[in-house]
Amino acid sequence: MPAKFSLEQIRAFWTQQATEHGQAPSASWSDRMVIEMEVREILKRLSNGDHILDVGCANGYSTVQFASQLSAHIRGVDNIPEMIAQARKRLGDFHGQLQSSVEFAEGDVMALREPPAAYDKVVATRVIINLGAWARQQIALVECARVLKPGGMLLLSEATIQGWRRLNEFRKEWLLDEISIPPFNQYLDENLVIDSLSPDLELVELVNFASTYYVGTRVLKPLLSRALGGTIDVANPSMEWNRWFSQLPPWGDYGTQKLFVFRKR
Numbered sequence: 001m002p003a004k005f006s007l008e009q010i011r012a013f014w015t016q017q018a019t020e021h022g023q024a025p026s027a028s029w030s031d032r033m034v035i036e037m038e039v040r041e042i043l044k045r046l047s048n049g050d051h052i053l054d055v056g057c058a059n060g061y062s063t064v065q066f067a068s069q070l071s072a073h074i075r076g077v078d079n080i081p082e083m084i085a086q087a088r089k090r091l092g093d094f095h096g097q098l099q100s101s102v103e104f105a106e107g108d109v110m111a112l113r114e115p116p117a118a119y120d121k122v123v124a125t126r127v128i129i130n131l132g133a134w135a136r137q138q139i140a141l142v143e144c145a146r147v148l149k150p151g152g153m154l155l156l157s158e159a160t161i162q163g164w165r166r167l168n169e170f171r172k173e174w175l176l177d178e179i180s181i182p183p184f185n186q187y188l189d190e191n192l193v194i195d196s197l198s199p200d201l202e203l204v205e206l207v208n209f210a211s212t213y214y215v216g217t218r219v220l221k222p223l224l225s226r227a228l229g230g231t232i233d234v235a236n237p238s239m240e241w242n243r244w245f246s247q248l249p250p251w252g253d254y255g256t257q258k259l260f261v262f263r264k265r
Ligand SMILES: C[S@@+](CC[C@H](N)C(=O)[O-])C[C@H]1O[C@@H](n2cnc3c(N)ncnc32)[C@H](O)[C@@H]1O
Pocket: 010, 014, 027, 028, 029, 035, 055, 056, 057, 058, 059, 061, 062, 063, 077, 078, 079, 080, 083, 107, 108, 109, 110, 124, 125, 126, 127, 130, 131
């Protein structure tokens, strides 16, 4: 399938995000609650002493949260110099307050400069869906696997086609329109990812960590808003409603965003 977007278009988009949003989490996504859930879920699988590579780290918002709750060695890479500049600025603001050693560098997830078998954990959150074509996504996934030590873990938090479909089936029952895939994203086919990585990585878990949150914010919230005559901004992630649903245990299989946990063979 031809690429939806050229690499230049993708770079231009993220450069603009870095310029517009600076150090805010919205540089990477408007739904800050899912970012916080991702951080919590990933932190459960990181350990003190780990050597961690955070690919596509954007402005370092999540990277620095990992570093403040863990005593590890973390390197964040992103291919947008403006994102790395923001991440380094953030690091300066946290000087002396982090338990982990942290560094940020420019780097392309499709051609990592890191040596093979160097990391205990590789974290990739909402990066692979932003490469615009399966051929590129596959190259990036193989690169992530290459830099992992044997027994090391790839923590991949990405939107999947299957998750997106399940959510839309739930919405359809209640006569809500389909949520479309943002044109800039190429959601992952779960089976394709698992099969294509299987020579190097085995799937340990596929965690639907945001299922309850998606039902609460993408099904119940728009229904209530509709009942009230559409006076509530359903897209506002800063509402108490969203905060509450982000604290509930995940039930069901309705989250678009999922965490793949792979172990290197
Ligand atoms: C959605 S943001 C990721 C956010 C971050 N991981 C987090 O946890 O909030 C996607 C990031 O991927 C970066 N990116 C896109 N293509 C990349 C590539 N080829 N190599 C490295 N980073 C890339 C973008 O610059 C952007 O900062």
